[in-house]
Amino acid sequence: MIDFATYGMYLAAMLFCLGLAIMIVKRNMIFVLIGVELILNAANLNMVIFSRNDPNLGGQIFTIFSIVIAAAEVTVALAIALNVYKYYKTSDLDEVNELKH
Amino acid sequence: MTPIDVAFFFFLIVTGLAGIGILLTRNVIHAAMLLVIVLLGVAGLYVLFRAEFAAVVQVLIYAGGIVVLIAFGVMLTNRPENGKLMTGNHLVLPALLVSSGLFYYLVQGIQLLDPIATQQVAKLPEDQVEYIGAAFMTDYIVAFELIAFILLVVLVGAAYLAKHHSRL
């Protein structure tokens, strides 16, 4: 029997670190958003893995909650990104450094 | 290797490679499409970890909804340079240091876990969909209603934010 759970957790850790690296490395707003999604997915994957041991399916249920929240978060983030782009004419986060309106 | 093992490692490897691909690519649209692969791979892993409902939700909301939103966002907020949407990298070294260090410690942590304990599979409810539906309406009713409320707020808020304003 292959230890699915451990491999899954390795993958989750890897996704988390990839997401972190993407958030730091990339300068584009959308890329940062993608990194956030990866981190959320890593967390969800871990929850699902451990939910296997839970007859109450708590992990799964919270995964679903987290997915829905992620959808809401992306929507708002994109609306903000759209506005930032409209104002600064760029989607590069380094150039968006003034608080002035 | 049973077919399930093959499927498991297939999803595992595809997900990992696509994730690395996102880090390496400089094309935003390619990154979004690789994100779809990651999300579908994770959904496949959900199925193998006996969470079919979560997998379907993942496909429906993440792959079908969020990525499309992201792709739309890319198209609306980026100016293509000679046909491609490219973005620069910076702080490569610190990022690699931080993330690989974190990865090292996470792997250490995972190895500390009792492998036997993680393999014990509890007896899950027969009809997961029914069980989850009931749980939403009983044990998790507060969270459920909160989510509904948040979604409503987000719907209104995003529409307001994205509306054409001369000033915010």
Add this chain to the structure above:
Amino acid sequence: MRSVEALDDMSTYARNIGQAIKTLSEGLKLTFKYLLQARKSREPIGVEDPNYFKKEEGTVTLQYPYEAIPVPDTGRYRLHNEIDDCIVCDKCAKVCPVDCIDIEPIKSAEEIGKTSDGTPKRLYAAKFDIDMAKCCFCGLCTTVCPTECLTMTKVYDFSEYDVRDHNYVFAEMTPLEILTKQKAYEEHQAKKEAEKAKTSSVSKPVTRPEAKVTETTAPSEATPVKPKFRPKPMTKKPTVSDEQQKTGEGAEKPVKAEETESTSPAKPKPKFRPKPTIKQASTSDEKKESNEIPKPKPVFKPKPMIKRKPKDE
């Protein structure tokens, strides 16, 4: 006030829905009716048929190559020239508004034959091309034709793969024949010149007209401009058209006419439809005129004739 407006809005909303359902179902009913009518189909009946305009239901298309609406007997579509009746008068080419007829005549020393209505022929048609791609089907050429050899036929489907195939060649002389005819005429002229030179002391009135004739041969009947304008291969053979086959066969008369020196393309003799010989008298009159007119003003020779002729009719 506001509630009234809201009520109003709601009623328009409901009305919209009701209207949508009504109109959509009506549209579906209509198309379904047509779908059912498709069992009936239009028959290939001609315009003479009293039921022609009564067929309102069912599919209106005919499977064209297999079934076609009969063409009325008076249908005027593709031009056809009965080359044996043609006196190569060039009227059709002159009257054509789109210049689709291209004629190249060769003069002959003597009368080379008669058309079926008795008009004497004095010109060989080295080239008689009608470019149906240019033709505008006005029918003017058929009205001016003195011998009624140029007609519009009932053939209406003459599509081709190559636009050049729309150029119908009616002349049937081979290049060799053309050369020999030209040569014969030149020799004839030369002979005349020689005779003239011999009898140079003879009174002028005799020589004058003949000198004129020699001059006019080169720009014979105002055509020399055209060949330059449209250099078409004269030997071009249009693909399969019954007209063409007819004209190809109709090498009879020229052969007879030129017994003396022709290399005689002995082809099977065609049978000719007897041509209506109604206007024999008038056309022959004009023919004579045309022979006389060149004397005073050769360059514009056929012009007055063309104008006069429609008036005659």
Add this chain to the structure above:
Amino acid sequence: MITFLFFLPFLLGFVVIGVYGERKIAAFIQNRLGPMEVGPKGILQTIADLLKMLQKEDILPKAADGKLFLAAPLVIFAAVFAGYAVLPLTEGVAGAGVAAGLFFLLAIVSLDVLGILMAGWGSNNKFALFGAMRSVAQIISYEVPLGLSILGVVMISQTLDLQEMTINQGILTAQPIYLFGIKSLGLEVGHIGGFLSWNVVQSPILIVSFVIFFIAGLAEANRTPFDLPESESELIGGYHTEYSGFRWGLFMLAEYGMMLLISFLGAILFFGGWNTPLPNIGTLALADWTTGLWWGGFWLIGKAMVLIFVMMWVRWTYPRLRVDQLMDLSWKYLTPIAVIVLFICGVWRLWMI
């Protein structure tokens, strides 16, 4: 696996017949004859077209984003075809027995949006991009009324498993079925079967639901009157402007596959799936006689074909909508009505059945 082996050839065959049927129906509605040349009555026309299409060059535009461009048709087709995995074909023969089958179907079909987006963006052509943007906006918008109308059915039949849902609409059900779903009438029609036990008859409010489902399904399949993603007259063909040969064929295959999927789904959700429409009348046990393995497949495909015909009929009747009308229809009309119907379905389930 059985359904996979069945549906792939079936889909290919259906596309051939469907294109021919579409052209014939279009012709008849427009007083024409349609294809008549290839084969008797033009039956082989589609096959000839197919052969021509397969011989064409697979063109990759120079400025296109190669990877996205080449992968897009495959993604679209795979997404649509994956939807077939959970369809119950006949009695006892169903695809993957996923408990959340219907949910899975909705999820996987929504993936073809990505393929369209990839095609539109990858082509690097403004018409393709316009078409893709329109298409994505349209599909996402119409997923809302589609989902809501399906949710009503799910509420009434209390399951997400399509096979179970089908069983509950025929004589094989274990549950009692009341006429029009009204218990107080006291007419138990479960043993009569036939069309009386279909969902639309079990709870007549689902007729409204079906209309919404059908309209939204048309929009999902990018069919006229909602074909403005590919509107030839303005966008040259929308997101598949740049495609040629076999990849273009995959788009067509996906479109017809989507049509067929929506038709199957409509038949299963509202018209009893593989259940016979003939009821048992006393000793004349028509329903019993016409229920079985082969009958099931026959009835399901027959019902789907009727719906396909209606789609084609609609296509050749109505003009194309404008973008704002499209959005108005989805958000101002279909979605509110779907919500109301959903509410009524809940009430119906609680009090009537």
